[in-house]
Amino acid sequence: MDRDCCLRVFACEQNLLSRPDGSASFLQGDTSVLAGIYGPAEVKVSKEIFDKATLEVILKPKIGLPAVQEKNQEQIIRNTCEAVVLATLHPRTSITIVLQVVSDAGSLLACCLNAACMGLLDAGLPMKSLFCGVTCALDSERGIILDPTDKQEKESRALLTFAIDSLEKKVLMITSRGSYSIEELQQCIATSQKAADKLFQFYRDSVSRKYSKS
Amino acid sequence: MREPPLSNCEKSFLLKAIQEGKRLDGRETYDYRNVKISFGTDYGCCIVELGKTRVLGQVSCELVPPKINRPTEGIIFFNLELSPMASPAFELGRQSELLVKLNRLLERCLRNSKCIDTESLCVIAGEKVWQVRVDLHLLNHEGNIIDAASIAAIVALSHFRRHDVSIQGNEVTVYTPEEREPVPLSIHHMPICVSFAFFQQGTYLLVDPSEREERVLDGLLVIAMNKHREICTIQSSGGIMLLKEQVLRCSKIAGVKVTEITELIQKALENDKNVRKEGGKCGFVESMPKQWITAFKVEKALVDMSDVEEKAEEILSRAETPAEMASKPVLWAPGTAQIGEGLESSWRDMEEEGEVEDEDDEGGIDDPTLAVSQNIDMEDIPRKQEKNSDDVIILSDSEEDEVIILEPEESRKNTRSKHYAVPSAKKATGGKKKKKKFTL
Amino acid sequence: MAGLELLSDQGYRLDGRKAVELRKIRARMGVFAQADGSAYIEQGNTKALAVVYGPHEIRGSRSKALHDRAVVNCQYSMATFSTGERKRRPHGDRKSSEMTLHLKQTFEAAILTQLYPRSQIDIYVQILQADGGNYCACVNAATLAIMDAGIPMRDYVCACSTGFIEDTPLVDLSYIEEAAGGPQLALALLPKSEQIALLEMNSRLHEDHLEKVLDAASKACRDVYAVLDRVVRDHVQEVCTLLGE
Numbered sequence: 001m002d003r004d005c006c007l008r009v010f011a012c013e014q015n016l017l018s019r020p021d022g023s024a025s026f027l028q029g030d031t032s033v034l035a036g037i038y039g040p041a042e043v044k045v046s047k048e049i050f051d052k053a054t055l056e057v058i059l060k061p062k063i064g065l066p067a068v069q070e071k072n073q074e075q076i077i078r079n080t081c082e083a084v085v086l087a088t089l090h091p092r093t094s095i096t097i098v099l100q101v102v103s104d105a106g107s108l109l110a111c112c113l114n115a116a117c118m119g120l121l122d123a124g125l126p127m128k129s130l131f132c133g134v135t136c137a138l139d140s141e142r143g144i145i146l147d148p149t150d151k152q153e154k155e156s157r158a159l160l161t162f163a164i165d166s167l168e169k170k171v172l173m174i175t176s177r178g179s180y181s182i183e184e185l186q187q188c189i190a191t192s193q194k195a196a197d198k199l200f201q202f203y204r205d206s207v208s209r210k211y212s213k214s
Numbered sequence: 215m216r217e218p219p220l221s222n223c224e225k226s227f228l229l230k231a232i233q234e235g236k237r238l239d240g241r242e243t244y245d246y247r248n249v250k251i252s253f254g255t256d257y258g259c260c261i262v263e264l265g266k267t268r269v270l271g272q273v274s275c276e277l278v279p280p281k282i283n284r285p286t287e288g289i290i291f292f293n294l295e296l297s298p299m300a301s302p303a304f305e306l307g308r309q310s311e312l313l314v315k316l317n318r319l320l321e322r323c324l325r326n327s328k329c330i331d332t333e334s335l336c337v338i339a340g341e342k343v344w345q346v347r348v349d350l351h352l353l354n355h356e357g358n359i360i361d362a363a364s365i366a367a368i369v370a371l372s373h374f375r376r377h378d379v380s381i382q383g384n385e386v387t388v389y390t391p392e393e394r395e396p397v398p399l400s401i402h403h404m405p406i407c408v409s410f411a412f413f414q415q416g417t418y419l420l421v422d423p424s425e426r427e428e429r430v431l432d433g434l435l436v437i438a439m440n441k442h443r444e445i446c447t448i449q450s451s452g453g454i455m456l457l458k459e460q461v462l463r464c465s466k467i468a469g470v471k472v473t474e475i476t477e478l479i480q481k482a483l484e485n486d487k488n489v490r491k492e493g494g495k496c497g498f499v500e501s502m503p504k505q506w507i508t509a510f511k512v513e514k515a516l517v518d519m520s521d522v523e524e525k526a527e528e529i530l531s532r533a534e535t536p537a538e539m540a541s542k543p544v545l546w547a548p549g550t551a552q553i554g555e556g557l558e559s560s561w562r563d564m565e566e567e568g569e570v571e572d573e574d575d576e577g578g579i580d581d582p583t584l585a586v587s588q589n590i591d592m593e594d595i596p597r598k599q600e601k602n603s604d605d606v607i608i609l610s611d612s613e614e615d616e617v618i619i620l621e622p623e624e625s626r627k628n629t630r631s632k633h634y635a636v637p638s639a640k641k642a643t644g645g646k647k648k649k650k651k652f653t654l
Numbered sequence: 655m656a657g658l659e660l661l662s663d664q665g666y667r668l669d670g671r672k673a674v675e676l677r678k679i680r681a682r683m684g685v686f687a688q689a690d691g692s693a694y695i696e697q698g699n700t701k702a703l704a705v706v707y708g709p710h711e712i713r714g715s716r717s718k719a720l721h722d723r724a725v726v727n728c729q730y731s732m733a734t735f736s737t738g739e740r741k742r743r744p745h746g747d748r749k750s751s752e753m754t755l756h757l758k759q760t761f762e763a764a765i766l767t768q769l770y771p772r773s774q775i776d777i778y779v780q781i782l783q784a785d786g787g788n789y790c791a792c793v794n795a796a797t798l799a800i801m802d803a804g805i806p807m808r809d810y811v812c813a814c815s816t817g818f819i820e821d822t823p824l825v826d827l828s829y830i831e832e833a834a835g836g837p838q839l840a841l842a843l844l845p846k847s848e849q850i851a852l853l854e855m856n857s858r859l860h861e862d863h864l865e866k867v868l869d870a871a872s873k874a875c876r877d878v879y880a881v882l883d884r885v886v887r888d889h890v891q892e893v894c895t896l897l898g899e
Binding site (some may be wrong): 311314315317321322439444445446447448451452454456461462465469 | 748749751752755756759762763837839844847848849850851852853854855856857858859860861862864865868869872
Binding site for chain 1 (some may be wrong): 216254255256259261266268270272274295297298299300301302306347349351353354355356498506507508509510511512513514516523525526527529530
């Protein structure tokens with residue numbers, strides 16, 4: 001099967017905002033998401049949890065007010081982050097992740113996940129492992145397309161987004177739209193794990209560059 | 215989160231420094247911070263950085279019916295949002311005073327000064343006009359939000375291209391960017407806000423206050439001007455008393471600053487236009503600083519897909535086959551069928567809760583009419599019929615007095631008559647459900 | 655609006671005034687018995703009512719209390735029958751919130767709040783008929799109401815709106831003149847010291863004309879001050895006569 005398996009140009013800038021504790025801007029092709037992290041910080045008494053940190057994700061779209069779609073994505077990202085962040089180290093505090101969509105040209109949720117992870121790294125919050133987001137689109141003729149653009153997403157028959165962790169390449173989160181077979185699902189997972197390798201290498205390179213002295 | 219309060223010693227330090235004519239970042243009294251403008255790949259998207267204050271602007275448009283009292287004019291809508299990422303003090307969903315103030319100021323500066331020709335946005339008078347929506351998001355708050363926001367708004371509006379339309383009689387055809395070049399908006403002039411901060415009851419004046427300076431100021435004067443030296447808006451806020459001379463002096467300073475900033479904007483727009491014309495790459499990726507250690511970029515990466523198929527098959531073969539699914543429904547009677555066995559109810563042993571159990575069954579039948587739970591309901595009905603014949607039914611719901619029914623058959627009739635509504639409802643819903651099932 | 659001439663060749667406006675003439679101002683103080691201070695003002699056809707309660711203890715959350723000053727709480731609302739078409743939202747929309755903020759800012763600067771720490775002064779203003787110069791009528795009414803309540807102020811706060819047509823500043827705009835869309839300036843002034851408490855301007859005005867317009871506005875505010883001062887003195891005399899002193 002002829003597959004289009006290359007990831008678009010990706011770029012990341014860390015610590016670009018002065019007010020948040022950690023910030024990162026992640027660009028995948030033309031899709032760009034800016035993440036700002038505040039935490040561990042003061043939490044409202046109504047929201048505090050006695051033994052863990054309260055994790056809150058806010059996703060802001062570029063045009064219009066946030067709707068149900070954004071709330072759904074916020075929940076997905078929150079579940080992924082909660083699985084990874086060591087919240088028990090900071091009880092009765094709040095960790096707020098604010099994501100702003102700067103431009104959307106396909107695979108937005110994966111870009112949000114990547115930006116959130118880099119932001120958490122920049123803020124120095126303790127995590128069990130890193131995570132990354134990869135999107136696969138299943139097309140009628142061409143099989144699996146990694147990191148689809150807007151046009152490819154619209155024409156696909158199924159779109160799957162995975163969050164993959166860095167320790168054992170396990171799947172932290174799957175969300176999908178459309179119908180696909182079990183074999184295709186497993187193939188997509190395997191493909192995403194391969195792509196995740198590249199992404200984690202990118203994380204490592206950018207962080208080592210940030211802390212390099214030369 | 216609450217903003218950490220400003221300590222008294224920090225406040226007095228700032229004021230003392232201002233009295234001596236010094237600012238924390240080394241600027242002069244009338245100096246502006248660096249303005250940096252970058253554009254995205256879509257038209258109408260830009261990020262403006264005024265020092266460290268960052269604002270994202272996006273313009274979008276759609277066809278809507280016009281306002282009743284202005285049938286030949288388009289609609290322009292501004293919305294500035296203070297993102298929670300900009301400052302720990304900004305929380306989601308609370309319309310604070312600051313937000314109202316900034317939004318009104320922006321509206322007055324850009325809408326009342328008629329910088330955009332709204333008549334040109336009209337497509338069919340009285341029926342369809344363009345509604346242009348400008349969304350501004352504050353990303354980082356380091357002082358002087360209004361200046362950065364007004365620059366972002368006007369840059370985004372100048373950068374934006376709307377779809378081309380053609381009108382034939384009453385038919386409107388909107389062309390996509392591929393069919394016809396999108397058309398820029400007609401902008402008469404560019405109003406830019408300049409903020410002046412007053413300290414010590416108006417004795418000291420600073421242009422473009424930073425976030426720390428904003429916390430200790432007494433009053434703020436915002437003057438919006440365009441490069442033709444026309445004042446578009448003046449707004450004084452805060453509790454200070456101004457003198458006429460101060461206002462006039464500020465307007466002169468504003469004139470100079472606005473000319474500088476307008477030049478910068480024009481240059482940035484020109485640059486972007488040239489890059490796009492030459493077909494070069496544009497967008498935020500390109501405008502990222504490549505030399506910084508905090509920024510990193512990787513070109514297109516090919517992912518090795520050779521062993522993916524084998525890996526997937528291996529996982530599938532190792533996976534256990536799922537438990538045998540109940541395949542065929544067992545027909546009990548016309549209209550009732552059972553799929554699967556269901557679980558044994560663990561409450562059957564407990565006598566006091568026998569009635570609760572019955573109520574549960576009935577509750578289960580009354581509520582759902584979804585196709586999904588149909589099957590379960592079908593299963594429940596024969597089970598309940600079995601149960602009624604088996605159990606001794608205890609009617610009392612109080613746990614204190616034990617009412618024992620002497621004649622179980624009569625009691626069964628009693629329960630049947632007591633819940634007479636249910637069996638007929640059951641049959642009715644069963645019937646309905648039967649129909650539903652067949653149409654599935 | 656092209657047919658209507660806002661300023662004729664002889665220098666008369668639509669309602670027969672000259673360019674620097676104010677509309678007729680009629681005001682009454684002490685219109686309500688239960689409020690601490692109240693006033694009613696008519697500027698031409700614009701009618702505004704202001705009511706002041708205070709200074710009293712902070713109502714609601716204690717956290718808003720300032721340890722060294724009084725909190726000034728304002729509300730601006732327009733009656734639903736005040737405009738040509740029935741107004742849906744009397745208060746709470748963006749424009750009213752903005753006017754509220756402006757009122758608050760103006761009076762926080764004018765009232766001697768240091769004399770009443772940890773207390774609250776409420777100012778409620780209602781426009782009964784809007785015919786241009788809403789904000790200015792509110793400010794004038796509120797000044798009178800505060801005087802009636804006996805709260806000490808630095809000076810009167812007088813406000814007036816000014817427009818600019820054909821190189822001439824027009825003072826005290828009516829609704830038609832405002833809707834014509836030219837530049838408008840609203841100025842709230844403390845007359846004795848000539849200090850500007852609030853300055854608000856809309857629409858395009860060339861910088862060179864700013865001084866002219868500001869001068870005309872200041873003069874108009876001083877005229878308003880003369881009228882308000884007269885009203886206050888008459889009221890005090892009346893009250894004294896009634897009390898038999």
